[in-house]
Amino acid sequence: MNWEAVLPLFIFIAIIFMIGIWAGKFVSRSDSFLQEYFLGGRSLGGFILAMTLVTTYGSASSFLSGPGTAYNEGLGWVLLSMTQLATGYFVLMVLGKRFAIVTRKYKAVTIVDFLKERYQSKWVVILSAASILIFLFSAMSAQWIGGARLVQSLTGIPYFTALCIFSIAVLVYVVVGGFRAVAITDGIQGIIMFIGTLILLIAVIIAGGGVSQIMHDLSVENPNLITPFGADGSLTPAYVSSFWILVGVGVVALPQIAVRAMSYKNTKALHRGIIISTFVVGFIMLNMHLIGVFGRTVLPGIEIGDTVMPELAQAVLPGWVAGIVLAAPMAAIMTTVNSLLLMVSSTIVKDVYLNYIRPDANDKTIRKWSMGATALIGIIVVLMSLQPPDLIIWLNLFSMGGLEAAFIWPIILGLYWRRGTKHGAIASMLTGVLSYIIFETFYPQPFGMHSVVTSMLLALTAFVSGSLLYEKEAISS
Amino acid sequence: MKRKEWTDKRYKTANREAWTGVALVIFNFIWWFGFAYGLGSKSPESYQYIFGFPAWFFFSCILGFVVMMLLTVFVVKFFFKDMSLEAEEE
Structure with a gap:
């Protein structure tokens, strides 16, 4: 076992435990359990707001496979990753004050709450709750497996034990502390990610002999690595630009992101949040992907993309520093998993149970159900991570684009366009999700762009025509 | 509609700020695209370098980040208004 790497990891988990218990005090003191548990009592300040947004979004996929792909593709992939800079300001500006x-x-606590009040339709609630449950549950399982694998590869502990350690760490603080615990741990983990990538970047530049030397080495190996077009020239401008939709502006429609845009205390928090999140997201994305590209000259011949960052850290940093740096991808996974877990449990408790099964439940029952549901979902995910079903892995591929295509218009137009109706929203969600799955399966990259772009346009057409057509019918009848 | 959800004095400011976000994204995209493909489409042998990075990358990704950061701070400090977010008593 690599003790120098394990120790920082365990200290880190211990700190997170304590935060969960501390935040749990707010939960037991609060007079509105739902608001506190699922939304932190709408009291987030600017810094925590920014951090929880950035970290929820920057998951394992961007933290491990991102640098791995940059390692193989060169600067073209860093260019692609910088499309994510937009999320920093766009989400909070566009949903912004009006959403708050x-x-x-509406006294809404979840995204489904908002849609329910806006469209007054049972079908909108059922469709949106179903897409959240299906897509986020599979996304969460995939992340969870990633988390356990990371603990395994860093410490040499067997997969099963690693899974248990990771799961207990996450479950305890989310179940006990709710949204506040999630947001505060996101803040701390965001700092770790920020510092971790910075240290590693500097170390890699030094190990590679400076930026000019690295660029020279790369262009000798393959000149395409320093162009915007990827290692084999296959990253076309249209394809790369379509990531502005998938990982840039489209992120506004991810429920786990959008819910954060209703959690801040006041406009001062919002203003600070916009500035900090733009800085942090740009900084982390740029550094992290540059690490991958630069790493190619320092440690050539790594086969599995996901291992680029851990291997680099262990190669260029002293053991205990590597341990701290490697807490960063761990943090990235935890921060995503914890938000997804809470999102799924709020959908079950608030949107399904309280809406349709027991609308008259009292505070004590809700409390029991919320914590119980969170714990239960967590345990199901853990069991599934032991031997992940193929369905989960398949669904996870569609989770990000699928959710964006489903929710973007019902949320954005629901907020700003008065004439949008439930018919538009239902049509838009169905069109978005189904067309996205069909495109991705049978005809990826229509018009040379990521399929999410076409699906969103179809969903927009469906929303507008669904809303306007029915309106006419209602008038003429 | 019920609860005056579509008429609220604060929406005017909120809408303007949302459009600012859209404008920033469009500007960001043009900057990013223009420098990346404007300077980066040449053959790599004729690239110029700034601080060791190819010029297209420096302008598009590094300077682009700094510019967007400054613009965001400027816009938020000078055009975004503080207001109450609470629902009014009915």
Whole structure:
């Protein structure tokens, strides 16, 4: 076992435990359990708001496979990753104050709450809750497996034990502390990710002999590595640009992201949040992907993309520093998993149980159900991670684009366009999800762009025509 | 509609700020695209370098990040208004 790497990891888990228990005090003190548990009592300040947004979004996929792909593709992939800079300001500016005002008027705690009040339709609630459950559950399982594998590869502990350690760490603080615990640990883990990538980047530049030397080495190996077009010239401008939709502006429609846009305390928090999240997301994305590209000259011939970052850290840093740096991808996974877990449990408790099964439940029952559901979902995910079913892995491929295609218009137009109706919303969700799955399966990259772009356009057409057509019918009848 | 959800004095400011976000994204995209493919489409032998990075990458990704950061700070400090977010008493 690599003790120098294990120790920082365990200290880190211990700190997170304590935060969970501390945040649990707010939960037991609060007079509105639902608001506190699922939304932190709408009290987030700017810094925590920014961190929880960035870290929820920057998951294992961007933290491990991102640098891995950059390692293989060169600077073209860093260019692609910088499309994510937009998320820093766009989400909070576009949902912005209007979303905060409207959700307070509706007393909405979840995204489904908001859609329910806006469209007053049972079908909108069922469709949106179903897509959240299906897509986020599979996304969460995939991340969970990633987390356990990471603990395994860093420490040499067997997969099963690693899975248990990771699961207990996450479950305890999320179940006990709710949204506040999630947001605060996101803040701390965000700092770790920020510092971790910075240290590793500097170490890799030094190990590679400076930026000019690295660029020279890369262009000798394959000149395409320093062009915007990828190692074999296959990254076309249209394809790379379509990531502005998938990982840039489209992120506004991810429920786990959008819910954070209703959690802040006041406009001061929002303003600070916008500035900090733009800085942090740009900084982390740029550094992390550059690490991958630079790493190619320092440690050539790594076969599995996901191992680029751990191997680099162990190669260029002293053991205990590597341990701290490697807590960063761990943090990235935890911060995504914890938000997804809470999102799924809020959908079950708030949107399904309280809406349709027991609308008259009292505070004590809700409390029991919320914590119980969170714990239960967590345990199901853990069991599934022991031997992940193929269905989960398949669904996870569609989770990000599928959710974006489903929710973007019902949320954005629901907020800003008065004439949008439930018919538009239902049509838009169905069109978005189904067309996305069909495109991805049978005809990826229509018009040379990521399929999410076409699906969103179809979903927009469906929303507008669904809303307007029915309106006419209603008038003429 | 019920609860005056579509008429609220604060929406005017909120809408303007949302459009600012859209404008920033469009500007960001043009900057990013223009420098990356404008300077990066040449053959790699004729690239110029700034601080060791190819010029297209420096302008598009590094300077682009700095510019967007400054713009965001500027816009938020000077054009975004503080207001109450609470629902009014009915």
